Amino acid sequence: MRKSKLVRAMTGLLLALTVLAGCSSGGGGNAETGGSSAGEGGSEKVTIKYWRHDNDVEVDTLKQLIASFQKEHPNITVKMEIIPYADYETKIRTALAGKGAPDVMGIDGPNVAAYAYQDAVIPLDDYFAKDGDLDDIAKPVRDSLTYNDQIWAAPLNDASVAMFYNKKMFESKGVELPSKDPNEAWTWEQVLDAARKINDPGKGVYAIDPAWGVGAGEGSAFVKMPFIWQAGGEILSPDGGTADGYLNSPESKRAIEFFNSLYTEKLAAKELPPEAFETGKLGINVSGPWSIGGYAASHPNFKLGEDWDIAPLWKDAKQVTPNGSWNLAITKQSKHPDEAWLFLNWVTGKEGAKVWYEKTKNLPARLSVADAYPELKEYPMNIFVEQSSSFAHPRPVSPAYPTISKAITDLFEEVVLGGKNIDDSLGKAVETIDKAIEKTK
Amino acid sequence: MLPPARIPEGGNVMNGVNAKKPSSRLSYLRSEERYAYAFIFPALASLLVFVFYPMLQALIVSFKDFNLISPDSEFVGLSNYIELLKDRDFLDSLLHSFHFAVVVIPVQTAIALGLALLIKRKTWYAPLFRTVYFLPVVIAIGVASTVFRLLYNNDFGLLNTILNAVGLPKIAFLSDPQAAIYGVMLLGIWKSVGFFMIIFLAGLNNISPDIYEAAQMDGASPWDSFWRITLPLLNRTTAFVVIITTIDAIKISGPIFILTGGGPAGSTTTATFFIVEKAFEEMQMGYSTAAAFILFVIVLAISLVQMKFFKTDVEH
Numbered sequence: 043m044r045k046s047k048l049v050r051a052m053t054g055l056l057l058a059l060t061v062l063a064g065c066s067s068g069g070g071g072n073a074e075t076g077g078s079s080a081g082e083g084g085s086e087k088v089t090i091k092y093w094r095h096d097n098d099v100e101v102d103t104l105k106q107l108i109a110s111f112q113k114e115h116p117n118i119t120v121k122m123e124i125i126p127y128a129d130y131e132t133k134i135r136t137a138l139a140g141k142g143a144p145d146v147m148g149i150d151g152p153n154v155a156a157y158a159y160q161d162a163v164i165p166l167d168d169y170f171a172k173d174g175d176l177d178d179i180a181k182p183v184r185d186s187l188t189y190n191d192q193i194w195a196a197p198l199n200d201a202s203v204a205m206f207y208n209k210k211m212f213e214s215k216g217v218e219l220p221s222k223d224p225n226e227a228w229t230w231e232q233v234l235d236a237a238r239k240i241n242d243p244g245k246g247v248y249a250i251d252p253a254w255g256v257g258a259g260e261g262s263a264f265v266k267m268p269f270i271w272q273a274g275g276e277i278l279s280p281d282g283g284t285a286d287g288y289l290n291s292p293e294s295k296r297a298i299e300f301f302n303s304l305y306t307e308k309l310a311a312k313e314l315p316p317e318a319f320e321t322g323k324l325g326i327n328v329s330g331p332w333s334i335g336g337y338a339a340s341h342p343n344f345k346l347g348e349d350w351d352i353a354p355l356w357k358d359a360k361q362v363t364p365n366g367s368w369n370l371a372i373t374k375q376s377k378h379p380d381e382a383w384l385f386l387n388w389v390t391g392k393e394g395a396k397v398w399y400e401k402t403k404n405l406p407a408r409l410s411v412a413d414a415y416p417e418l419k420e421y422p423m424n425i426f427v428e429q430s431s432s433f434a435h436p437r438p439v440s441p442a443y444p445t446i447s448k449a450i451t452d453l454f455e456e457v458v459l460g461g462k463n464i465d466d467s468l469g470k471a472v473e474t475i476d477k478a479i480e481k482t483k
Numbered sequence: 484m485l486p487p488a489r490i491p492e493g494g495n496v497m498n499g500v501n502a503k504k505p506s507s508r509l510s511y512l513r514s515e516e517r518y519a520y521a522f523i524f525p526a527l528a529s530l531l532v533f534v535f536y537p538m539l540q541a542l543i544v545s546f547k548d549f550n551l552i553s554p555d556s557e558f559v560g561l562s563n564y565i566e567l568l569k570d571r572d573f574l575d576s577l578l579h580s581f582h583f584a585v586v587v588i589p590v591q592t593a594i595a596l597g598l599a600l601l602i603k604r605k606t607w608y609a610p611l612f613r614t615v616y617f618l619p620v621v622i623a624i625g626v627a628s629t630v631f632r633l634l635y636n637n638d639f640g641l642l643n644t645i646l647n648a649v650g651l652p653k654i655a656f657l658s659d660p661q662a663a664i665y666g667v668m669l670l671g672i673w674k675s676v677g678f679f680m681i682i683f684l685a686g687l688n689n690i691s692p693d694i695y696e697a698a699q700m701d702g703a704s705p706w707d708s709f710w711r712i713t714l715p716l717l718n719r720t721t722a723f724v725v726i727i728t729t730i731d732a733i734k735i736s737g738p739i740f741i742l743t744g745g746g747p748a749g750s751t752t753t754a755t756f757f758i759v760e761k762a763f764e765e766m767q768m769g770y771s772t773a774a775a776f777i778l779f780v781i782v783l784a785i786s787l788v789q790m791k792f793f794k795t796d797v798e799h
Contacts, residue, residue, distance in 0.1 A: 131763065131764075132763045135551045135552050135763060135766060136551075138551075138552040139551055139552055139768075156766065157552065160550055160552045160553040160766075161553065161555075162552045162553075243638075246638060246639070256658070256746075256747070257744055257746055258744050258745065258746060259744070311637070311638065312637065312655065312657075312658035312747075313636050313637040313638065313655065313657050313658050314638075315633075315636055315638070315639040323639075444764055444765045444766060445765050448760070448764065448765065452748075452749065455746055455747060455748040455749070456748045456749070459658055459659075459660055459746070459747035459748040460660050460747070460748030460749075460750070462748070478765070481548070
């Protein structure tokens with residue numbers, strides 16, 4: 043029997059629709075609105091919705107802080123919703139688009155400017171001036187959250203990374219150990235020299251993983267950007283208006299060349315197995331305070347001080363370390379910003395920050411917390427604390443940051459894995475970034 | 484198939500013994516029709532609400548400079564589309580999708596048919612192999628991709644350990660931009676071939692054994708039987724398999740997200756991955772929606788061409 047052309051066309055259309063539907067299945071927002079005012083007469087009952095990503099220790103700490111907060115403010119209920127890390131940004135962005143955003147949201151430092159530019163969060167200057175102890179927050183952290191001269195989020199903690207090295211490997215090859223003094227960081231040349239001595243790919247041992255592999259993602263960008271800053275380069279102009287003349291400066295180019303040389307010399311592996319450092323397959327790694335507890339839990343026989351040690355992150359023309367972590371912000375959609383601030387300040391204020399440090403052991407963003415604990419002035423935490431107050435460089439504060447971050451990891455990937463010409467790749471990255479900045483002007 | 488009965492307004496179309504009480508017959512058919520619409524309604528409504536309405540909205544968004552989280556957006560006409568056609572990354576991503584499709588469609592279809600022919604034989608071990616080949620289909624793609632990530636590792640993965648042991652060069656599926664897309668293809672084929680094998684098996688079982696017997700009597704070799712009987716009579720099954728494989732191949736995304744993350748050096752960034760990245764990572768909703776529509780038009784065109792190609796006038 044003959045099928046009409048129309049039927050065939052319709053079938054084709056439907057098949058193609060299937061494809062499109064497959065692409066767009068992430069849509070649809072959460073229609074619930076945050077907060078409800080139920081009480082008439084007496085103190086108003088308020089519900090604050092708070093979204094964050096998953097992390098067992100941090101979530102437990104927050105539950106404790108929420109309980110104490112609700113005891114202090116019986117009229118306010120905080121409803122925390124945990125979203126898997128991988129889905130977090132997508133979910134929060136769809137919720138913001140669908141007018142179903144929570145009152146308080148967890149926000150990664152470098153994304154603050156993008157959310158602020160899009161009017162998704164509100165500035166906190168007035169709140170901080172009232173009772174937020176803004177001066178107590180380390181300046182590099184404050185800078186990383188400041189866009190258009192206003193501050194848009196309150197930090198839960200800071201983050202920094204240092205050079206983790208396999209002490210036994212160094213000793214067995216007769217390599218001098220790096221200093222533990224945060225002011226005596228090794229230079230790139232010293233690191234390169236040690237790496238050449240401990241490298242042994244034949245035995246499945248690689249010398250160094252300079253920046254968490256050569257992949258995509260914010261973590262990857264977080265540890266790669268410092269190479270550019272260490273060489274004396276920058277990613278954007280001081281006003282954030284362009285990458286041209288900065289990302290493609292001779293200094294930045296030198297950083298990429300050095301990074302790439304670690305791979306061309308086969309001191310670094312393009313692929314590493316999971317847990318390479320803890321299992322003795324990797325000599326030098328970068329990591330943060332979270333790994334101290336992490337290694338102790340997962341590999342109790344791999345002991346700090348015996349098998350491995352921590353030295354300050356390497357330097358070149360400058361000593362520069364990355365900074366910034368997760369923060370809390372109040373969304374513009376919130377109907378109860380004042381109550382939301384009470385909660386924000388309870389968690390991130392001087393007292394809350396102490397609880398946060400005691401429980402999570404994350405690097406504090408508040409100077410008063412760093413002062414309150416003697417262990418933060420001793421090895422190994424002193425390295426991170428000192429770096430975060432003296433050598434930290436915020437990632438570019440720009441509404442185009444999501445594109446910038448991807449352009450940077452793409453740049454490293456193209457050069458190291460794709461074997462592309464460095465000048466061409468730098469040129470492409472600058473073009474991509476400038477195009478994105480242009481759209482936000 | 485008969486066309487649905489059409490009753491002219493007030494007319495009597497029944498000219499037989501049943502035509503005694505035309506009005507009640509008519510109202511019976513009318514109520515039938517009403518029921519038919521009632522049955523269609525839920526499907527139609529959900530299509531309209533969840534597919535066509537969002538598509539219409541998406542079409543509008545594709546003409547806007549639309550940021551995912553921003554309430555304000557302005558019409559920019561065709562500029563998203565024009566920019567996309569000049570965007571090297573987008574064109575590359577289309578190229579990667581087609582590279583994937585062009586290899587996977589014939590290879591996977593041939594393997595699926597081959598396996599179906601093998602397990603069709605009535606042996607005691609055929610059910611075992613049927614299960615083994617089908618097993619990957621029921622494994623979650625996330626799990627499969629994670630396992631393949633470990634298998635593919637350059638220095639420590641099982642695959643390269645075996646290649647090394649038999650004296651073959653290593654393949655860096657995860658860090659060599661030339662090889663990576665083939666790593667994804669391998670995973671994709673391993674994952675879906677079992678499903679299409681079952682479809683082919685059903686098709687093969689529909690071909691009457693009499694035809695083969697007759698051919699054998701006439702002195703046809705198994706080779707002749709395959710080309711002159713099996714393949715032509717499987718035409719509709721093959722059409723189904725090829726079209727579905729094409730769509731699956733062009734919208735491949737699951738393994739890319741977990742196995743390669745679009746890398747190394749963007750070599751496995753397919754069109755769908757590009758669209759998701761632009762929309763949710765870089766928040767350029769208008770731009771990525773326009774990209775989705777370009778992909779839509781391409782897939783539509785391919786599907787129409789394929790249907791014309793597989794069109795057959797013979798009903799089996």
